[in-house]
Amino acid sequence: MNLTVNQIYKSFGEKNVLKGISFSAQSGKALGILGRNGAGKTTLIRIIMQVFGANSGTVTLDGEAIDPEKVRIGYLPEERGLYPKQKIMTQLLYFAELKGVDKKSARNTADKYFKELEIEQYKNVRLDTLSKGNQQKIQLIAALIANPDIVILDEPFSGLDPVNAGMLKNIVKELIADGKMVLFSSHQMNYIEEFCDDIVILNGGKSVLEGSIKKIKRSYARNILEISTQETENALNAVLNASLPFVSKAEVIDGKLTVILKDEESKPQLIKFAAENIPDIDGIAVKEPTLADIFIHYTEGSV
Amino acid sequence: MKQFTKIFRFEFLNIVKSKAFIFLTLILFIGTTAALFYPRFTGGKKSPSVSVDEPERVAVFDQSGDLGEYIKENMTSYEITLCKTEGEAAELLKAENVDASVVITSPLTYVYSVNDMGLYDETANIISELLQVKYRETRLKELGLTDSQITEIQSAVAVPEYKIVGQDQSQSFFYTYILLFMLYISVIAYGQMIAQSVATEKSSRAMELLITSAKPDSLIFGKVLGTGFAGLSQMLIILLWAVACYRINAPYWEDSLIIASIFDMPVSLIFYAAVFFVLGFLIYAFLYGALGSLASKMEDIGTLTTPLTFLMILAFMVPIFSITSGKVDTAIMKILSFVPFCSPMAMFARIAMSTVKPLHIAISIIILIASNIIIGYVAVLIYRMGILMYGKPPKITQILKQLKK
Numbered sequence: 001m002n003l004t005v006n007q008i009y010k011s012f013g014e015k016n017v018l019k020g021i022s023f024s025a026q027s028g029k030a031l032g033i034l035g036r037n038g039a040g041k042t043t044l045i046r047i048i049m050q051v052f053g054a055n056s057g058t059v060t061l062d063g064e065a066i067d068p069e070k071v072r073i074g075y076l077p078e079e080r081g082l083y084p085k086q087k088i089m090t091q092l093l094y095f096a097e098l099k100g101v102d103k104k105s106a107r108n109t110a111d112k113y114f115k116e117l118e119i120e121q122y123k124n125v126r127l128d129t130l131s132k133g134n135q136q137k138i139q140l141i142a143a144l145i146a147n148p149d150i151v152i153l154d155e156p157f158s159g160l161d162p163v164n165a166g167m168l169k170n171i172v173k174e175l176i177a178d179g180k181m182v183l184f185s186s187h188q189m190n191y192i193e194e195f196c197d198d199i200v201i202l203n204g205g206k207s208v209l210e211g212s213i214k215k216i217k218r219s220y221a222r223n224i225l226e227i228s229t230q231e232t233e234n235a236l237n238a239v240l241n242a243s244l245p246f247v248s249k250a251e252v253i254d255g256k257l258t259v260i261l262k263d264e265e266s267k268p269q270l271i272k273f274a275a276e277n278i279p280d281i282d283g284i285a286v287k288e289p290t291l292a293d294i295f296i297h298y299t300e301g302s303v
Numbered sequence: 304m305k306q307f308t309k310i311f312r313f314e315f316l317n318i319v320k321s322k323a324f325i326f327l328t329l330i331l332f333i334g335t336t337a338a339l340f341y342p343r344f345t346g347g348k349k350s351p352s353v354s355v356d357e358p359e360r361v362a363v364f365d366q367s368g369d370l371g372e373y374i375k376e377n378m379t380s381y382e383i384t385l386c387k388t389e390g391e392a393a394e395l396l397k398a399e400n401v402d403a404s405v406v407i408t409s410p411l412t413y414v415y416s417v418n419d420m421g422l423y424d425e426t427a428n429i430i431s432e433l434l435q436v437k438y439r440e441t442r443l444k445e446l447g448l449t450d451s452q453i454t455e456i457q458s459a460v461a462v463p464e465y466k467i468v469g470q471d472q473s474q475s476f477f478y479t480y481i482l483l484f485m486l487y488i489s490v491i492a493y494g495q496m497i498a499q500s501v502a503t504e505k506s507s508r509a510m511e512l513l514i515t516s517a518k519p520d521s522l523i524f525g526k527v528l529g530t531g532f533a534g535l536s537q538m539l540i541i542l543l544w545a546v547a548c549y550r551i552n553a554p555y556w557e558d559s560l561i562i563a564s565i566f567d568m569p570v571s572l573i574f575y576a577a578v579f580f581v582l583g584f585l586i587y588a589f590l591y592g593a594l595g596s597l598a599s600k601m602e603d604i605g606t607l608t609t610p611l612t613f614l615m616i617l618a619f620m621v622p623i624f625s626i627t628s629g630k631v632d633t634a635i636m637k638i639l640s641f642v643p644f645c646s647p648m649a650m651f652a653r654i655a656m657s658t659v660k661p662l663h664i665a666i667s668i669i670i671l672i673a674s675n676i677i678i679g680y681v682a683v684l685i686y687r688m689g690i691l692m693y694g695k696p697p698k699i700t701q702i703l704k705q706l707k708k
Contacts, residue, residue, distance in 0.1 A: 073515070075512065077511035077512065079508045081508025081509045081510065081511045081512060082512065083504075083507065083509050084507050086317075094309070098306055098309055098517045099516055
C-alpha cells in the first residue's frame with residue numbers, strides 16, 4: 001500500500017498550522033516524520049486519522065480516500081493516555097472493539113504482545129498500578145491490538161530503559177518485516193536512523209525535505225574527510241605545516257582530524273598526503289552529515 | 304451505530320461496576336426495605352406516628368367555678384394540675400413543672416400560656432372545644448331541654464361526601480414530591496458523573512485514543528445514554544422493589560394514608576413520569592457531557608457546570624414550592640411547563656396535582672423532545688471542539704463564536 005499525503009493545508013481560526021505538507025509512505029517500510037515541537041506533527045497525524053478534515057489537500061491510500069472500515073490505523077500518541085482506573089485487558093479489548101475487531105482475535109493479539117513484552121502478569125490489574133515503562137508497553141499494545149495496517153508511533157521510546165527500548169525495537173522491526181506501514185515520529189535521531197529508510201522533515205507547517213535518508217546524506221557535499229589516528233595533534237600539525245593548497249580548513253573534532261577540502265576532487269591528493277605524512281592511521285573516510293545535522297540545517301531559525 | 308453500542312455498553316458497565324454505584328444502590332435498597340417492613344416488626348402501631356410537639360402537663364385555674372374539674376375529666380391524655388390561684392399556675396409554668404397553663408376568665412374566655420409554642424400545639428383547640436360544649440350544654444339546659452335532646456344537638460355533625468373531578472392533592476402530593484426529588488437527584492448526581500467522566504478521559508489523555516478510534520457523536524451519545532441508562536435502571540429497580548415491599552406488607556400499612564397514597568399512583572401518571580424523567584434527564588445530561596469536554600482538569604468542572612446546576616435547582620425549587628403551597632397552576636408554573644429545562648418538573652407537577660389539557664401536555668412534550676434534539680446536537684458540537692482543546696476553559700462567548708463557525 002502506498003500512502004500519499006498531498007498538499008495538506010489546515011488552519012484553526014486565524015492560526016495556519018499546516019501550509020502545504022506532502023509526502024508518501026509505503027507498506028513494509030518506516031517513514032520518519034521529523035519536526036520541531038509545534039511543527040504540526042500531531043495535527044498532521046490527526047488529519048491522517050480523520051479526527052478532523054484538512055482545509056485543502058488529500059490523504060490517499062493507493063489513490064483512494066482511507067476507508068476506516070477497511071484500513072485500520074494503530075496510534076501510539078505522544079501524550080500517553082489510557083484509562084488509569086480500568087483493568088488493562090478490559091480497556092485494551094474496548095479499544096479493539098471500537099476499531100471493529102472482535103474480542104477473541106483482540107485477546108489473542110494482546111496475549112501475544114503481553115508475552116513478548118514480558119508483562120503477562122499485569123493483564124488484569126489496573127493501569128495506574130504499573131510503572132511508567134510498563135504503562136508505555138500497554139500503550140503500545142493498545143496501538144497494535146487491532147492488528148493495524150498502518151502504525152503511527154509518536155515518540156515511542158521516550159522514558160524507556162535500554163532493556164525495554166530493546167523489546168520495543170524488536171516489535172517495530174517485526175511490524176516492518178510483517179509488511180506494515182510505520183509512521184514514526186521522534187526527536188531521537190538514532191532511532192529514526194535505525195528504522196527508517198525515508199524521512200520527511202516538517203518546518204513551519206510545510207514539508208521542507210522528503211526522501212531516503214541515504215540519498216539525502218549523499219546529496220550533501222562529500223568534501224569533508226575524517227582521519228582517525230592515535231596522534232591527532234601531530235597529524236594536525238603535519239597538515240597545517242604543509243599548507244596544502246587544496247585544504248580550506250583542518251581541525252580536531254571529537255578526537256578525529258577533520259579536514260575540509262576546497263573540492264571533492266582533491267580527496268585522492270589528501271589521502272596520498274596522509275598516507276605519506278601521518279604515521280599510524282586507523283582509518284580515513286568521508287564525513288557524512290548526521291541526521292541531526294540535516295534536521296538542524298532544515299529547521300533552524302523558524303518554527 | 305456499532306461503535307455507539309460498544310461505547311454505551313462500556314460506559315454502562317463502568318457505572319454499574321463502580322463502587323459508588325453499588326454502594327448507593329445497596330443503601331437505597333436497605334433503606335427502602337427497612338422503611339417498608341418497619342410496621343410489620345413494630346407490631347400494633349401500624350403507621351409511624353408523626354411526632355407532635357404538644358404540651359402534656361397543663362396547669363388549670365378557673366376563677367368562676369367547676370370548669371377546671373370538667374377539663375381534667377375530659378382531657379385524660381394530659382396531666383392536669385388544678386391551681387387555686389392564677390399566680391400558682393404562673394409559677395408552675397415558670398418553673399417548667401408544667402408545659403402550659405390555662406387561666407379561665409369566663410365560660411368562653413381563657414388565657415393559654417406556654418413557654419414555647421409548638422408547631423402542632425392543639426391543646427388550646429381542645430380546651431376551646433370543651434368550653435364551647437360545656438357552655439352550650441349549660442345554656443340549652445337553661446332553655447329547658449332534656450339531656451337526650453342536648454346530647455343529640457351536641458353530637459350532630461355534618462359529613463361531607465367528596466367528589467373530586469380533577470386531582471386530589473392530598474393523594475398526589477407525596478408521590479409528586481418523591482418523583483420530582485428523584486429526578487432532581489438523578490440529574491445532579493449523574494450529570495456531574497458524566498461531566499467528570501468526560502473530563503477524566505481528557506485529563507488522562509485516554510481521549511487521544513478515543514478520538515482516533517471512534518466518532519465524537521458516538522462517544523458523547525454513548526456516554527450520556529449509557530450513564531443515563533445505569534441511573535434509570537437503578538431508580539427503576541429501587542421503585543419496583545419498593546412496590547414489592549409495600550405489597551408484601553400492605554396489611555400493615557392500611558392505616559397510613561400517606562404511604563397508601565404513594566403506592567396508589569395512577570398508571571397514566573407513571574407513563575408521564577417516565578416520559579418527563581427520561582427527557583428531563585437527557586437534556587441536562589447532554590449539557591453536562593458537553594461542559595465536561597471543556598474541562599482540562601478536574602478542578603474546572605465545578606466552575607463549568609455551576610450555571611447548569613443552578614438552572615436545575617431553579618427548575619426544581621419552583622415546582623416544589625408550588626406543590627407545597629398547593630397552588631400548582633400559578634402563572635409562573637404554567638409558563639415553566641413549556642420551557643424546556645423546567646417543563647419536566649413543572650409540567651409533571653401540574654399533571655399530577657391539577658388538571659392539564661391533553662393538548663398542553665402534548666405541546667410541552669413535543670417542545671421538550673425538539674429541545675432534546677437541538678441540545679443533543681449542540682452538545683456534540685461543543686464536545687467535538689472541547690475534547691481537542693486543552694488549557695483554560697473557554698468563556699461562553701468564545702464557545703458561541705466557535706460554534707458559529
